[in-house]
Amino acid sequence: MVIVMQHGASAQQISAIVTRVESMGYRAHLVQGEERTIIGVIGDDRPIDRTNFETLDGVDKTIPILKPFKMASRDMHPQDTQVALDGVKIGGPQIVIMAGPCSVETREQIIETALAVKEAGAQVLRGGAFKPRSSPYSFQGLGEEGLELLAEARQVTGLPIVTEVMSPEQIPLVMRYADMLQIGARNMQNYALLQAVGKANHPVLLKRGMMSTIEELLMSAEYILSNGNSRVVLCERGIRTFEKYTRNTTDINAVPVIKQMSHLPVVVDPSHGTGKWEYVTAVARAGIAAGADGLIIEVHPHPEEAWSDGAQSLKPEKFAQMVRDVKRVAEAVGRR
Amino acid sequence: MIIVMKKGASAKQVSGVVARVESLGYRVHLSAGEERTIIGVIGDDRPIDRTHFDLLDGVEKTVPILKPFKMASRDMHPQDTIVSLDGVKIGGPQIVIMAGPCSVETREQIVETALAVKEAGAQVLRGGAFKPRSSPYSFQGLGEEGLELLAAAREASGLPFVTEVMSPEQVPLVTRYADMLQIGARNMQNYALLQAVGKVSCPVLLKRGMMSTIEELLMSAEYILSSGNPRVALCERGIRTFEKYTRNTTDINAIPVIKEMSHLPVILDPSHGTGKWEYVTAVARAGIAAGADGLIIEVHPHPEEAWSDGAQSLKPERFAQLVTQVRKIAEDVGRC
Numbered sequence: 001m002v003i004v005m006q007h008g009a010s011a012q013q014i015s016a017i018v019t020r021v022e023s024m025g026y027r028a029h030l031v032q033g034e035e036r037t038i039i040g041v042i043g044d045d046r047p048i049d050r051t052n053f054e055t056l057d058g059v060d061k062t063i064p065i066l067k068p069f070k071m072a073s074r075d076m077h078p079q080d081t082q083v084a085l086d087g088v089k090i091g092g093p094q095i096v097i098m099a100g101p102c103s104v105e106t107r108e109q110i111i112e113t114a115l116a117v118k119e120a121g122a123q124v125l126r127g128g129a130f131k132p133r134s135s136p137y138s139f140q141g142l143g144e145e146g147l148e149l150l151a152e153a154r155q156v157t158g159l160p161i162v163t164e165v166m167s168p169e170q171i172p173l174v175m176r177y178a179d180m181l182q183i184g185a186r187n188m189q190n191y192a193l194l195q196a197v198g199k200a201n202h203p204v205l206l207k208r209g210m211m212s213t214i215e216e217l218l219m220s221a222e223y224i225l226s227n228g229n230s231r232v233v234l235c236e237r238g239i240r241t242f243e244k245y246t247r248n249t250t251d252i253n254a255v256p257v258i259k260q261m262s263h264l265p266v267v268v269d270p271s272h273g274t275g276k277w278e279y280v281t282a283v284a285r286a287g288i289a290a291g292a293d294g295l296i297i298e299v300h301p302h303p304e305e306a307w308s309d310g311a312q313s314l315k316p317e318k319f320a321q322m323v324r325d326v327k328r329v330a331e332a333v334g335r336r
Numbered sequence: 337m338i339i340v341m342k343k344g345a346s347a348k349q350v351s352g353v354v355a356r357v358e359s360l361g362y363r364v365h366l367s368a369g370e371e372r373t374i375i376g377v378i379g380d381d382r383p384i385d386r387t388h389f390d391l392l393d394g395v396e397k398t399v400p401i402l403k404p405f406k407m408a409s410r411d412m413h414p415q416d417t418i419v420s421l422d423g424v425k426i427g428g429p430q431i432v433i434m435a436g437p438c439s440v441e442t443r444e445q446i447v448e449t450a451l452a453v454k455e456a457g458a459q460v461l462r463g464g465a466f467k468p469r470s471s472p473y474s475f476q477g478l479g480e481e482g483l484e485l486l487a488a489a490r491e492a493s494g495l496p497f498v499t500e501v502m503s504p505e506q507v508p509l510v511t512r513y514a515d516m517l518q519i520g521a522r523n524m525q526n527y528a529l530l531q532a533v534g535k536v537s538c539p540v541l542l543k544r545g546m547m548s549t550i551e552e553l554l555m556s557a558e559y560i561l562s563s564g565n566p567r568v569a570l571c572e573r574g575i576r577t578f579e580k581y582t583r584n585t586t587d588i589n590a591i592p593v594i595k596e597m598s599h600l601p602v603i604l605d606p607s608h609g610t611g612k613w614e615y616v617t618a619v620a621r622a623g624i625a626a627g628a629d630g631l632i633i634e635v636h637p638h639p640e641e642a643w644s645d646g647a648q649s650l651k652p653e654r655f656a657q658l659v660t661q662v663r664k665i666a667e668d669v670g671r672c
Contacts, residue, residue, distance in 0.1 A: 214581050241577050241585070245550050245593050249577070252588035253610050256618035257581050274589050282592035282626045289625035289665050290618045328668040329625050333661070 003039040003053055006060045013058030014039070020056070024048065036060070046070070067261065069218045071225040072232075077263040083231045085179045085203045086160035088123045090233050091265030095330045096294035098124035098162055098267070099319060102309035103131055103139065104146035112301050114153035116316035121323040124180070125150070125159040126296055130166045131308065132186045139307045147177035154179075162205050162296075168196035175202050185209050185237055185272075188220050198227025205296075207235040207269070214254050218262055233265045234258060235296060236287075238273035247275020247312070250283050255290040266291075271298040271312045280314055281322040288329045295326065339375040339389055342396045349394025350375070356392065360384065372396070382406070403597070405554045407561040408568075413599045419567045421515045421539050422496035424459045426569050427601030431666045432630035434460035434498055434603070435655060438645035439467055439475065440482035448637050450489035452652035457659040460516070461489060461497040462632055467644065468502055468522045475643045483513040490515075498541050498632075504532035511538050521545050521573055521608075524556050534563020541603065541632075543571040550590050554598055569601045570594060571632060572623075574609035583611020583648070586619050591626040602627075607634040607648045616650055617658045624665045631662065 003017060014030070014037055021028045021041050029040035041048075050062040070076055082091040090096045099117040104110045104127040114125050129146025131139065142149070150161045160179035165171055166187065174181060180203040187193050188209035197204050204224055208217045221232050236255060238248025250273030258266045268287030270280045284295050300306045300313035314322065330336055339353055350373055354364050357377050365376035377384075386398040406412055418427040426432045435453040440446045440463040450461050465482025467475065478485070486497050496515035501507055502523060510517060516539040523529050524545035533540050540560055544553045557568050572591060574584025586609030594602045604623030606616045620631050636642045636649035650658065666672060 211578070213579050238589075239577060239579070239585070241575060241587070242547065243549050243575070243587060243589070245597075246589045249575070249585060250588050251577070251579060252586050252619055252622045253574075253579070253582045253615055255622075256610075256615040259618075260614060261581075274592075278596060279589055279592040282595075283588055285625035285669065286588045286591075286622035290622035325669075329665060332664040332668045333621065 001041050001045055001050055001065055002063045004060045005037040005058050009058035069222045072218045072221040072262050074263050081263045083203050083233050083265055091293045093335055095335050097122045098126045098296040099299045100126035101300045102298050103128045103307050104142055104149050105307050107149050110149045110153045111156055114157040117299050118157045118159055120320035125161050128164050130164055132166055132184050151177050168192050171196050171200055180205055188212055194220055194223035195227050198224040198229045203231040205233050205235055207237050210240045214257055235267050235269055237269035248273055252286055252290050255292050259291050265293040267294040267296055268292045269296045275312050277312055277314050284322055284326050285329045288326050337377050337381055337386055337401055338399045340396045341373040341394050343371055345394035353392055405558045408554045408557040408598050410599050417599045419539050419569050419601055427629045430672050433458045434462045434632040435635045436462035437636045438634050439464045439643050440478055440485050441643050443485050446485045446489045447492050450493040450495055453635050454493045454495050456656035461495040464500050466500055466502045468520050487513050504528050507532045511536050516541055524548055530556055530559035531563045534560040534565045539567040541569050541571055543573050546576045550593055569603055571603045571605055573605035584609055588622055588626050591628050595627050601629040603630045603632050604628040605632045611648050613648055613650050620658055620662055621665050624662050
């Protein structure tokens with residue numbers, strides 16, 4: 001970090017800061033400007049609480065130089081990470097498409113959807129058994145019964161499953177059924193949950209919180225990585241802005257930003273990113289064109305009867321068309 | 337609109353509202369629900385000030401049903417509008433790429449850039465002569481001298497040019513030189529300026545304000561269209577969000593949303609949308625994949641010496657790569 005001294009800070013104040021920096025085992029690099037003196041702290045100062053320095057006499061502010069994440073950073077791990085689940089590799093040359101309903105509703109619904117998305121070219125089945133709903137009166141998911149139905153759909157189709165886990169206690173149960181654990185947007189900063197999935201030996205799909213920055217997303221990934229689980233995939237699913245015509249604003253910039261800063265694979269969720277099925281295909285194409293490693297798409301055989309997220313779910317025919325469109329874009333960017 | 341009455345509104349209050357609606361020349365559709373009575377107003381009620389109804393006795397709220405724009409709406413004009421400038425057609429099958437420096441600086445700089453972007457495949461030259469800068473101490477543009485240099489660059493390269501006009505008084509001057517007038521993001525709701533460019537026959541590139549919704553952008557287009565100028569292209573250039581790693585957040589959703597709601601062409605500006613040259617190409621590809629009709633890109637032969645926006649400017653070689661990649665995507669989405 002850089003410590004910026006106040007205008008007119010005394011020599012005594014400056015030397016007190018330098019002493020403090022050195023006493024913590026760092027080197028100090030002093031720059032005497034015309035208006036201000038600044039002190040560069042040399043060494044990995046991530047463990048320092050910068051606010052402690054901001055309260056010292058004569059200090060105006062501190063500016064971080066290092067990014068706060070390490071294990072998620074491309075600096076520490078230059079090659080792309082690939083996360084494999086049951087033979088499907090996320091982050092390799094092939095685009096991975098995950099698809100399925102928002103919620104598992106019935107045996108018929110999940111099996112029909114699984115067969116349809118597989119036929120259309122999806123490699124992973126999604127479906128929620130534990131659902132974090134804004135209203136406690138909304139359908140909360142089928143729970144373990146939903147996991148059993150997902151396992152049956154996997155049996156029938158051969159597609160591995162990604163499904164959400166909402167609390168640390170649910171992890172052993174969900175792991176018994178799922179091939180990949182999803183941390184939903186609302187839980188991106190549920191640190192107990194992040195630590196718990198970090199201790200599980202299971203791939204994790206970490207969704208960006210709707211009010212979280214990219215840095216915060218990478219720090220949440222850091223929680224999982226630093227607890228021992230290196231199989232993390234990030235998901236951009238739209239952030240909250242003032243725009244009213246769409247449910248969220250898909251932060252397309254996040255795709256090249258994350259690919260530059262981190263080695264972890266990134267998938268885009270244009271279903272939540274837009275909130276309206278009409279816009280899903282265009283934004284799915286955009287995600288792949290921007291360099292995403294895959295997509296996660298809500299598909300329902302009868303969106304008008306869906307128990308949740310019907311407005312943003314594609315019918316299987318439209319999904320099949322989307323896959324064809326996306327594959328062409330993938331080829332144009334050297335993927336498949 | 338729909339007028340929602342308060343719970344327990346009296347029959348007299350309801351009939352008072354109905355009488356008022358009818359006196360304005362609209363028909364009424366009454367539905368008495370279990371908890372509330374709602375009154376549907378039938379007819380084009382855009383001229384009504386809804387707040388007048390919000391203030392009547394027994395009214396809880398009013399909800400608009402019609403979109404507030406008409407001439408910009410696809411309902412009124414189902415076919416795509418094509419805006420042509422000097423043989424270049426924006427909104428047709430071919431993607432239009434506009435490129436050039438943020439500011440016109442010197443004759444050498446603008447002519448060199450114009451030749452380079454033309455060589456790389458751009459069809460329109462951009463360059464600012466009047467610059468709306470956040471700080472009054474920043475370079476404000478060369479003014480009329482800049483327009484003359486742009487005209488010289490057009491002469492040398494054959495490219496038509498787009499440049500910003502900042503006030504109604506400047507419109508005649510800028511129109512004498514420019515092939516297309518740009519309304520910058522900061523002026524998107526400068527209604528005197530919108531009306532002034534609505535009265536000329538020169539094509540207009542209307543940029544979305546960084547804190548404006550899509551609906552507000554379309555309403556600003558409506559100002560220009562309703563003042564008599566149908567030659568309007570819209571530009572998504574990123575909105576302000578909480579994200580700090582990029583200058584703005586490119587609202588990629590805006591592309592399919594605008595294409596659905598409006599017949600006007602849409603251009604994406606990934607230079608302002610990201611603020612960092614490293615991310616410009618990825619987001620440019622995403623824009624075309626999402627269905628944009630073109631791009632506007634900042635290019636500078638020496639970004640490290642640019643008088644403005646150096647960080648988001650591409651060097652000519654990188655711009656040439658961008659064009660190659662974008663044309664490939666364009667073919668995949670059925671454009672050229």
